[in-house]
Amino acid sequence: MAALMIQGCGSDVGKSVLVAGLCRVFANRGLTVRPFKPQNMSNNAAVTSDGGEIGRAQALQALACRTPPTVDMNPVLLKPQSDVGAQLIVLGKMMGTWEARGFQERKGELLDTVLTSFRRLEATCDLVIVEGAGSPAEINLRAGDIANMGFARAANVPVVLVGDIDRGHVIAALVGAYAVLEAEDRAMIRGFLINKFRGDPSLFRDGRLEITRRTRWTDFGMATWMAAARSLPAEDAVILDRAMKGNGRKTRIVVPMLSRMANFDDFDALRSEPEVDFDFIPPGQPLPGDADLVILPGTKATLADLAFFRTQGWDIDLVAHVRRGGHVLGVCGGYQMLGRTLSDPDGVEGPPETVAGLGLLDVDTTLTGAKVLASVAGRFVAAEARFEGYEMHVGRTTVSARPMLALDSGATDGATSPDGRIMGCYVHGLFNKGDARRAFLRTLGAFSNALDQTDRVDRALDEIAATLECEFDIRGLADLAGLGATM
Incomplete structure (x- = not known):
């Protein structure tokens, strides 16, 4: 079967978006396509059709392929819980917490798992498009690598390297990668792509020729800046460092940026609403006094982020917000924080302890393994x-309040305060359906466009695919992947 790997000169160069776009390109041409990322690090995850979890980007790429996500698409997932440790997910299941140094020393043990997942995918489709992680030029991490060249060489998959021209020094990034890679790794790279170009493409023609001259890699094209990418769920928290400020619209919704915030794409649908002014509030800034709704998001470390929340003084801001008549919603870990107590008797997140919650909902949570x-x-x-x-x-979570949600299974989820202004639940993606979002925003006095988020993302994928069809050498990429007469 055919396969192609997209690696990058660094994180956030657009690998995930380009892989999603290429998945849609080849799916539109009638091929059965599957995405694959050997190892991912992200606190934004998705539940798969086979009952596990994978990185959000691979779930998006599965949508681009028009297929349900499975654990084989991202067999190793690291979910950071602290600056030196992360929860390890293997084939969709939690395998404990590994410190960064320990994982670096033992990650090679997971190569067989990664290769087995890749071979299973390969057997089900015409083409696998693989996404690397970070950069292969981080040669200090090369020993035991399973995410970039370690995988590419073990699976014998050709690589195309992506450079981000928007951040500058793209010639140095690509040529520098060529210079530092060992010969065997360098030989796996067969070409390059430029991403996020703004302006007249002819102005960088000489730059592309210089990259080709210095590396002897094939130039497979340059993607111009794609506004449609803003409609896709972001996986890396680096996007939160950029301006995501409101625009003076009617209803103001804010989300405090917890230190281990997870699944922040829950709020993409709200951000797209015409009558919503949406802000992520960074550490060091108070929760704004004119907010209509404060959402406490999910987190990979509830107890640590509850302490972080208090350190920022946001607990005081939240009490003032409620006194002014504001609304509050907690999602997953944020829901747990809103309760009376949080207990960790088994030390799931650290030393066993019980702490007071924010006390805004009549619920008590016990963390379990x-x-x-x-x-x-x-x-x-x-x-x-x-x-x-x-x-x-x-x-x-034990609930002593009216539930927020009634599930089709017959169970209930979440809790609501007696006056209905404070609520919380465990469900992610709560606002993706247009009718649900319209009903929720109506309680805040806001009108909704009622568009389904999945439809919005699907249209963006088609727009990105159309751009790549024009700007990339799709025939050349297909030949490199080994599609041959299939195309």
């Missing part, structure tokens, strides 16, 4: 609007 992973659907108890989403959490 077992992780809940499930797709769910149902309706809002108060609004009768239907939603679809997923649960991905560690913890069991």
Whole structure:
């Protein structure tokens, strides 16, 4: 079967978007395509059709391929819980917490798992498009590598290297990678792509020729800046460092940026609403006094982020917000924080302890080692609007309040304060369905466009694919992947 690997000169050069776009390009040409990322590091994850979890980017790429996501698409996932440790997910299941140094020393042990997943995918399709992680030029991490050249060489998959011209020094980035890579790794790279160009493409013609002259790699094209990429769910928290400020619209919704915030793409649909002014509030800034709704997001370390929340003084801001008549929503870890107590008797997140929550909902949570992973659907108890989403959490919550959600399974989820202004639940993706978002925003006095987020993302994928069809050498990439007469 055919395969192609897209690696980058660094993180956030656009690998995930380009892989998604190429998946849609080849799917539109009638091929059965599958995405693959050997090793990922992200706190934005998705529940798969086979009951596990993978990185959000691979779920998006599966959508681009028009196929359900499976654990084989991202067999190794690291979810950072601290600056030196991360939860290790293998084939969709939690395998404990590894410190960074320990993982660096033992990651080679997972190569067989990665290769097995790749071979299973390869057997089901015409083409696998593989995404690397970070940069192969980080040669200090080369020993035991399973994410970039270690995988490419083990699986014998040709590589195309992506440079981001928007951040500058793209010639140095690509030529520098050529210079530092060992000969065997360098030989796996057969060409390069330039991403995020703004302006007249002819102005960089000489630059592309110089890269080719110095590396002898094939130039497979240059993608201009694609506004449609803003409609795709972001996986890396680096995007939160950029301006995501509101625009003076009617209803103001803010989300404090917790230190281990997870699945922040939950709010993409809200950000796209015409009558919503949406802000992520960075550490060091107070929660704004004119907010209509404060959302406490999910987190990979609930107890640590509750302490972080208090250190920022946001607990005081939140009490003032509630006194002014503001609304509050907690999602997953944020829901747990809103309760009366949080207990970690087994030391799931650190030393065993019980701490006071924010005390805004009549719930108590006990963290447990077992992780809940499930797709769910149902309706809002108060609004009768239907939603679809997923649960991905560690913890069991005892509720002494009216539930927020009624699930199709017959169970309930979440809690609501007596006046209905404070609520929380475990469901991610709560606002993706247009009807659910419209009903929720109505309680804040806002009108909704009621567009389904999945449809919005799907249209963006088609727009990106159309751009890549024009600007990349798709025939050349297909030949490199080994498609041959299939195209």
